Amino acid sequence: MKQYITVGRIISPWGVRGQVKVEPLTDDIERFKNLKEVFYEQENCLEKLVIKEVIFLKKAFVVLKFEGVDDAKEAEKFRNKYIMVHRKDAVKLPEGRYFICDIIGLKVYTVDDEYLGEIINVIQTGANDVYVIKNKENKEILIPAIKEVVKNIDIEKGIMFIFPMEGLI
Known part of the structure; x- marks a missing residue:
């Protein structure tokens, strides 16, 4: 961090x-x-x-x-x-909230332990943030930062686990 x-x-x-x-x-x-x-x-x-x-x-x-x-x-x-x-x-964040600087750089895996890539940016849309992941083919994947998709974030270990809903990836 x-x-x-x-x-x-x-x-x-x-x-x-x-x-x-x-x-x-x-x-x-x-x-x-x-x-x-x-x-x-x-x-x-x-x-x-x-x-x-x-x-x-x-x-x-x-x-x-x-x-x-x-x-x-x-x-x-x-x-x-x-x-x-x-x-x-810094401002104390409520449980389950993170600074953008802590999210960028996280390694992203599916809940089935498939590596997707690394978060390179966070887009703030108003409704919910969107995580921009660069995969190993150098393509970008957009993941909505909603609880139905993001299942676990471990800032200390530098990883995030997501459940990719159908059509997301």
């Missing part, structure tokens, strides 16, 4: 006081209210940014003010950077 979970992407500077506009990459935009710090990757290292202020823009974007970043020129260096939180600071 990844130690750090991506929660947003900095789009651009916002205003003249060093704030940045962030595209949230989380189901719950309100989670930003409780964040004290985030991390971003800089030359293969994670750097910490302390959050001083949070502003919500029409529930679609977040504006963050970081400690020590005081003008638009300084804020510009964060453009297109992804911001992350440590797993211990």
